[in-house]
Amino acid sequence: MSEENLTPKKKGFFAHIREGLSRTREALSSKVENLISYYKEMDDDFFEDLLDVLVSSDLGMKTAEDIVNRVRTQVRKEKVGDPQKVRQYMRDAIVEALGGIQDYELPRPAIITMVGVNGTGKTTTAGKLAAKYKAEGRQVILAAADTFRAAAAEQLTVWAERAGAPVIRHQEGSDPAAVVFDALASFKARGADLLIADTAGRLHNKKNLMNELEKIGRVISREAPDVSQEVFLVVDATTGQNALNQARVFSEVAHVTGIVLTKLDSTAKGGIAIAIASELGVPVRFVGLGEGIEDLMPFDPVGFAQGIL
């Protein structure tokens, strides 16, 4: 990592996400543009093609159909003849599917647990979150509760150094709940106001591994009953419909309170986040737009919808 990555650049969400999503926007918006210029009137074929555009962005058939139906109803109701207006309708429908505009403020003090399947970017996101809240003046502690993946604790330690936050770690292969237990003790002793626990990636269909996660949750609830608990499910923006299953099972076991959508700087559309928010009602909290420490942005549904279209 070069030094330059360590200095946060000042850039608004909108500009950032536009940049990150430029490829996405190109792809999707040119498709919508083609549709709009091709169709003189908005007939069934038009909406069928619109559906394809959304499906190709990983929204999934159900959510895509919901959105297209919403747009169609609006078009019929307001007797709109101009396909140009569809773009705005689609944005509105996407924002609505995402649960509308919400101002999210992380409670203080708080404990964040990062969960998700393997390789989505939990450790990286934990590091970026630590840096973000540290910069906002919070006292942050990191817990390396991924004791399974080789060198995961080392990876988190590098991020902790960049963020300037202490990290609590045990040996590889030790009980992750014990790491969290120790981190909580340190959290209380130091009177810190944010603990971020990085957990091992696990596939949601592995019962034993999910039980381990449940145990971590129990330890936190028992040891720090008065502190707000956030559980962030980290979802790779390139993931397909399986992310819905992930969100469902992780929510059941670990009471997920928010989604972090990572790797949105790829050409992936991250449409699966819309499906998750719409079908399960779990809000998207942050998006990851790159490998630099500042490349984590609070999620803004309007900016996201604009960036996408």
Place this chain on the structure above:
Amino acid sequence: MAFEGLGEKLQGALKKITGRGKIGEADLKAAMREVRLALLEADVNFMVVKDFVKKVSDRALGAEVQASLTPGQQVIKIVNEELTALMGSSHARLTFSSKPITVYMLCGLQGAGKTTMAAKLAALLKKQQSKRPLLVACDIYRPAAIKQLQVVGEQVGVPVYEHGTQDPVLTAQEAYALAQRNGYDVVILDTAGRLQIDEELMAELERIKASVPPQEILLVVDAMIGQESVNVAKSFNDSLGIDGVILTKLDSDTRGGAALSIKAITGKPIKYAGTGEKLTDIEAFHPERMASRILGMGDMLTLIERAQQNFDEKQAQEMEEKLRKQSFTLEDFLDQFEQIKKMGSMAEMLAMIPGGNKINPEDIDEKEMARMEAIIRSMTPKERRNPDILAASRKRRIAKGSGTSVQQVNQLLKQYDMIKQLMKQFGGKGGRRRLRGLKLPL
């Protein structure tokens, strides 16, 4: 398993037109919508789905429904054929260089599982091919990536070469020179995860490729990937020319449509699959089994039963073709035994097994059948699927377990080989003619 969902969905979709007298355009359209939905929900890329559905529709509408099939069965047959064609037909093996050192370069997006897969691959080559692999840490960007490779390398007992965060091109060259000096015959390069649109990092891969000519460039892809699979596979293939794909996290409950998409777009085979967290959890990828499984065609018993109910030469050929396309494993062999046992008369049944008429009924008595069954049942599932791994010690164990002798185990394997050979012959040109004389309800 990963593909069951898709199989169920497609079967559900096609059930609606199964068993109906005649298939009209409206029926077909409705069925194809279901097929389309099932494939999309399985994350098959929507362009691939479009092509697929169009191909199947065109064939189904134009095709004459064979006398022995219902229109619904005809459509299932076409869907199956097209699906099999899309997935490819046989397991594509890794190739080795004719020169002493074979270099494999693993590349892919961040978080696909390259580092873990590098160690799994090294362990597999060491164990199955008796190779001396060297792992090389070319990921200089992700914090602790080198350390991770060192740890997993140690776990599988394979040395790791690293040279800190210097230019990975140099590291790769140094590793190659080291391999030459120290007699390593396989070099596995673990490169950094990168977005396919990151030109700088893609150029780095091209430079590594140019400096240490890899025998194979393997794209590592997360089986849970969505519509993006096509862009990723296409970009990596366009700029590097990949030789194969490794799917990771196939033990998740993803329907894994990406496997279809990637094959369709790049034409490059999926060679291996990661199927668990342990470093031994790597399996050869068998596309034809996957394609069969998508439509639930692995269920031979049902097919056989159905075939028996409607004995008919045309259908017999149909079924035989399906069987022939499958790679015939010892598990299938065992299935056949069970079937035979249920049905009784040996001579009658032998005629039903592909190639069975070449075996003289008198050569097999019921006791021998029981013995053969015991032998196969004493094998592990892995051994049944891949009898090639049966070394002397395994054979001894199997003989002990089944109350037979190593000679008898060998005899069974010989018979199995013979049937496989026969099936292969039928698969070739002229096989059809030879088959015509056979009464095969299978």
